Amino acid sequence: MTQRVLTTESGAPVADNQNSATAGVGGPILLQDQHLLEKLARFNRERIPERVVHARGSGAYGYFEVTDDVTGFTRADFLSAIGKRTETFIRFSTVADSLGGADAVRDPRGFALKFYTDEGNYDLVGNNTPVFFIKDPIKFPDFIHSQKRDPFTGRQEPDNVWDFWAHAPEATHQVTWLMGDRGIPASYRHMNGYGSHTYQWTNAEGEAFFVKYHFKTNQGVRSLSSEQAAELAGKDSTSHQTDLLQAIERGVNPSWTLYVQVMPAAEAADYRFNPFDLTKVWPHSDYPLQRVGRLVLDRNPDNVFAEVEQAAFSPNNFVPGIGPSPDKMLQGRLFAYADAHRYRLGVNHTHLPVNAPRTAVVDNYGRDGLHATRNGTRHDKNYEPNSYAGPAQTDAALSAPLAIHGWTGTHAAPAHTKDDDFFQAGELYRLMSEDEKGRLVANIAGGLSQVTRDDVIEKNLAHFHAADTDYGKRVEEAVRALRED
Numbered sequence: 119m120t121q122r123v124l125t126t127e128s129g130a131p132v133a134d135n136q137n138s139a140t141a142g143v144g145g146p147i148l149l150q151d152q153h154l155l156e157k158l159a160r161f162n163r164e165r166i167p168e169r170v171v172h173a174r175g176s177g178a179y180g181y182f183e184v185t186d187d188v189t190g191f192t193r194a195d196f197l198s199a200i201g202k203r204t205e206t207f208i209r210f211s212t213v214a215d216s217l218g219g220a221d222a223v224r225d226p227r228g229f230a231l232k233f234y235t236d237e238g239n240y241d242l243v244g245n246n247t248p249v250f251f252i253k254d255p256i257k258f259p260d261f262i263h264s265q266k267r268d269p270f271t272g273r274q275e276p277d278n279v280w281d282f283w284a285h286a287p288e289a290t291h292q293v294t295w296l297m298g299d300r301g302i303p304a305s306y307r308h309m310n311g312y313g314s315h316t317y318q319w320t321n322a323e324g325e326a327f328f329v330k331y332h333f334k335t336n337q338g339v340r341s342l343s344s345e346q347a348a349e350l351a352g353k354d355s356t357s358h359q360t361d362l363l364q365a366i367e368r369g370v371n372p373s374w375t376l377y378v379q380v381m382p383a384a385e386a387a388d389y390r391f392n393p394f395d396l397t398k399v400w401p402h403s404d405y406p407l408q409r410v411g412r413l414v415l416d417r418n419p420d421n422v423f424a425e426v427e428q429a430a431f432s433p434n435n436f437v438p439g440i441g442p443s444p445d446k447m448l449q450g451r452l453f454a455y456a457d458a459h460r461y462r463l464g465v466n467h468t469h470l471p472v473n474a475p476r477t478a479v480v481d482n483y484g485r486d487g488l489h490a491t492r493n494g495t496r497h498d499k500n501y502e503p504n505s506y507a508g509p510a511q512t513d514a515a516l517s518a519p520l521a522i523h524g525w526t527g528t529h530a531a532p533a534h535t536k537d538d539d540f541f542q543a544g545e546l547y548r549l550m551s552e553d554e555k556g557r558l559v560a561n562i563a564g565g566l567s568q569v570t571r572d573d574v575i576e577k578n579l580a581h582f583h584a585a586d587t588d589y590g591k592r593v594e595e596a597v598r599a600l601r602e603d
């Protein structure tokens with residue numbers, strides 16, 4: 119094997135990588151030791167800001183293959199023919215803890231998927247939960263502050279976690295989900311993924327539909343109990359990352375089947391609850407699951423920093439035939455992600471290989487900025503319109519227009535007949551087996567009983583009572599018993 123030569127960043131060979139250049143034997147170091155200065159300075163700059171949420175994650179490449187005809191609902195090219203395959207990159211994550219936090223914890227999991235389609239990248243940035251804690255993006259920074267480490271104690275504080283939920287009755291459904299059996303997935307392979315929000319699909323005739331995405335794991339759903347998770351997190355903080363990496367290394371490629379629920383756009387206004395409310399699911403009896411295709415993960419990234427840490431997903435990356443719904447949370451996210459990427463990775467983060475389109479051609483008038491690697495070719499004009507056959511607009515909207523009525527203002531929510539915050543939490547509770555209910559109650563009581571203020575406990579208990587009388591009674595008894603201990 120020929121010996122590779124160690125070089126500086128400018129490509130010059132390095133003579134000595136073990137001894138700094140000094141003034142005489144044992145003397146002070148010389149400022150002219152370019153290799154030493156560059157090595158130390160570069161090392162100081164290795165870390166970039168971590169994601170403000172979902173900091174800890176794992177990624178993998180794969181493909182999406184269409185198995186069923188959905189052209190009646192969307193004109194998205196990557197979904198246009200049975201058998202069509204599109205390359206993908208996925209990043210799974212925990213939400214609340216910082217980089218270095220353990221994988222086996224009770225927390226939602228991110229399920230962020232990038233489709234490298236021929237019409238540009240499509241990002242579906244979902245979770246393993248079909249619903250979320252809040253329904254207005256203005257609450258998101260407060261919500262996350264209450265769940266992340268407290269600025270004074272430096273740890274997650276039950277007082278903060280439950281105080282936020284005490285003031286957010288709409289969180290009861292997601293709290294029930296999170297504290298239940300699915301709250302700690304056994305691995306990233308053994309959980310479902312959801313788009314969670316309602317999105318809009320538009321077909322070739324311009325007809326609009328509202329859709330919800332469900333990725334069902336083909337490995338089967340498996341979860342950990344709180345005790346199993348505590349043990350695993352203590353033994354191996356990277357348990358879920360290791361599982362994913364090793365499965366793909368072994369050729370045991372995890373896969374998911376994608377289904378959608380489809381609501382004709384005209385049915386949204388009169389549905390019994392707001393179909394754009396992220397704290398609610400659409401009953402399958404109203405809108406059954408329709409199969410679309412399968413996602414297969416078959417390749418590990420070569421470099422975690424370059425490909426996983428620098429991956430940038432934005433819910434605003436749509437392709438023709440797919441667009442946003444009026445869900446307020448989604449609307450907030452359409453701004454938040456690319457803004458986070460510009461801060462975390464810089465304005466040219468889309469030039470990085472993991473984020474750049476694969477088959478689609480990027481051709482626009484965006485120029486310059488830090489670390490620009492794609493700046494047009496020699497004869498390209500950098501303004502539009504121009505007389506030199508530069509790229510021009512298509513005049514074809516990506517998705518159908520939405521009819522909007524009413525006055526501007528800080529409105530609470532559109533009125534539908536059944537918009538209360540508790541009925542779906544109660545339905546989820548009543549679906550559970552007796553054993554499952556027991557574990558749910560114990561998990562909630564374990565956290566809530568650590569809260570120091572009685573009024574915060576009472577407000578949370580009122581939410582469980584409102585969801586289901588038996589649910590409320592059992593949580594109340596369990597909390598009282600733990601507090602009397």
Ligand code: HEM
Pocket residue numbers: 168169170171172175209210211227228229230243244245250254255256258312313314315429430431447448450451454455458459462
């Ligand atoms: C990451 C904001 C709600 C799923 C992030 C990041 C921000 C953010 C700023 C970090 C992005 C980065 O640095 O790359 C928000 C806001 C929300 C919201 C403002 C509400 C208004 C949600 C919801 C879901 C979700 C409802 C799931 C349905 C994710 C995922 C990631 C993430 C999966 C990690 C993406 C990755 O792997 O790079 N969010 N988020 N978020 N968020 Fe949200």
